[in-house]
Amino acid sequence: MNPTLLILAAGMGSRYGGLKQIEPFGPNGETLMDYSLHDALEAGFEKVVFVIRRDFEASFREAVGMKYEKRTHVEYVFQEIADLPAGFSQPFERSKPWGTAHAVWAAREVVHEPFASINADDYYGRNSFKLVAQHLMRPAATMRIPEYCMVGFRILQTLSEHGAVARALCEMDDQGFLKAVVERTGVEKSNNTAKFIDETGCLRILTGDVTVSMNLWGFPPSVFEQLARHFTKFLKMHNRARETAEFFIPLAVDGILKERSAKVRVLPTPDTWFGVTYQEDRPRVVAKISEMVERGDYPSPLWG
Numbered sequence: 327m328n329p330t331l332l333i334l335a336a337g338m339g340s341r342y343g344g345l346k347q348i349e350p351f352g353p354n355g356e357t358l359m360d361y362s363l364h365d366a367l368e369a370g371f372e373k374v375v376f377v378i379r380r381d382f383e384a385s386f387r388e389a390v391g392m393k394y395e396k397r398t399h400v401e402y403v404f405q406e407i408a409d410l411p412a413g414f415s416q417p418f419e420r421s422k423p424w425g426t427a428h429a430v431w432a433a434r435e436v437v438h439e440p441f442a443s444i445n446a447d448d449y450y451g452r453n454s455f456k457l458v459a460q461h462l463m464r465p466a467a468t469m470r471i472p473e474y475c476m477v478g479f480r481i482l483q484t485l486s487e488h489g490a491v492a493r494a495l496c497e498m499d500d501q502g503f504l505k506a507v508v509e510r511t512g513v514e515k516s517n518n519t520a521k522f523i524d525e526t527g528c529l530r531i532l533t534g535d536v537t538v539s540m541n542l543w544g545f546p547p548s549v550f551e552q553l554a555r556h557f558t559k560f561l562k563m564h565n566r567a568r569e570t571a572e573f574f575i576p577l578a579v580d581g582i583l584k585e586r587s588a589k590v591r592v593l594p595t596p597d598t599w600f601g602v603t604y605q606e607d608r609p610r611v612v613a614k615i616s617e618m619v620e621r622g623d624y625p626s627p628l629w630g
Contacts, residue, residue, distance in 0.1 A: 327439050328372040329462040333359060334429045334541070335386070335446035336379045336405040347378075347446040348389040351608070352615050354627035358601070359446050361615070362455075363394060364628055366442070369455040370463065373399040375436055376446075377429045380404045393629055405432045411558045417569060425572035426541060427553055434550040442544045443575070449611070450477065450542050451597025452623075458544045461591060472588040474579070475544035476504060479599045482534040485515040488606035490522075494539040494576035495532070496592065504583060504590035507539060507576040537592065539576060540599050552588065556581045 335347040351358055363374065374394055378386050383402065394400050405423045408416040409432060423429065430443050440462040444450060454477045461475040478496060485491060490512040497505045513522045513532075520532040556578045564571035582588050602611055619626045 327463070328370050329459055329544075330373040330375060330437055330439055330441040331363070331366045331371045332375045332377065332430065332433055332437060332441050332443040333362070333446050334377050334426055334443060335359070335390075336377050336423060336429055337445075337447070348386065349447075349602070349608075351602075351611050352626075352628060353619055356615070356628045357390065358449050358611075359390060360393070360628050361449055361624065362444055362446075364624065365450070365452040365455045366459075367398060368452065369459040371398075371442070371455070371459060373401070373439075375401045375403060375433050375441075377403050377405050377432055379423075380406065397629075401436050403433045403436055405429045410561070411554055414558075414561050419569040421569070424557075425577075426575045427573045427578040428557065430545075430575060431550060431553040431557060434553075437550075438547050440544065440546050442542065445541045445601070448540060448542075448599065448601040449615075450540065450599060451595060453597045454542055454593075454595045457593040457595060458542065461593065462544050471586075472546050472548055474546075474549065474588055474590045475593055476507075476539050476579075476590055477542040477595050478537040478592045479540050479595065480534060481513075481520050481532060481536040481538045482515070482518070484538055484540060484599050485513065485520060486603045486607055487515065487610075488604040490514045491603050493520075494541075494574070496537040496539055498537065498592050502592050504579070504592050506583065507580050507590075509574050509576045537594070540601075541575060543575060543579075549588075552582050553578055 348357055391400055407420050407423055442458045458475060492509060492511045493513045494507050494509050496507050499505050510522050513520055518534050522530055524530050557573055560573045600611055600614055602608055618624055
């Protein structure tokens with residue numbers, strides 16, 4: 327069974343100042359999603375599911391979705407604040423959805439096959455999609471417990487020159503499986519290292535070889551049951567801070583690892599990640615895409 331690509335495109339882009347999902351970066355107006363979709367289809371993905379907000383459905387379908395509907399099977403799901411496990415209701419003080427793991431869970435009714443999830447506003451590289459596709463198309467019968475996968479990037483390849491970012495720091499065992507993953511905020515570049523302030527107020531320095539997740543994950547459909555359980559735990563734990571708490575994919579995966587109900591294979595990639603957190607990141611991204619097009623890595627226009 328060929329895998330599905332789940333694209334998380336419901337973000338607000340508050341630090342960037344607009345909807346990065348439909349922002350043109352390529353020489354013919356291509357979005358970063360265009361390059362991800364191109365690489366994913368080349369790698370063997372056969373279905374695309376967009377997780378979006380209901381309020382920009384029409385503009386998203388026109389700017390993005392219609393380009394792919396003749397090339398592959400396309401579906402849309404909505405990430406909504408009130409979409410919660412049984413027994414919970416929307417807090418009146420909550421003004422935005424619940425984070426990336428909630429966005430993945432939103433697709434539970436339309437995704438019934440192995441799938442990869444990505445951010446809509448990131449570039450991951452063609453080899454990254456090939457690695458995930460190969461993992462997802464392996465026979466499931468060989469696995470004693472579910473085996474997820476995650477593409478790992480070196481942290482210095484993922485930082486912005488223009489401000490702090492959130493990054494999921496990964497710890498692996500000797501066999502290349504994920505032992506723990508922790509979402510850190512306020513991570514900044516510092517010469518050839520990275521730094522952040524931890525929850526105790528202490529400055530932490532990270533070497534450039536630290537592996538991070540940039541939200542390119544591979545899952546079997548059974549993950550939706552796991553996410554429901556951990557989302558329920560999350561909501562109970564954050565009962566008094568539900569207006570700001572975020573249910574991130576790394577948080578959910580780390581909980582699953584701790585209870586040993588799945589394993590996560592880390593897939594190191596030779597590709598360079600890039601994305602736009604701030605407006606000041608835009609010229610660098612445009613230049614990198616232009617360089618790849620001139621080198622012949624991608625046709626221009628991307629979709630003839």
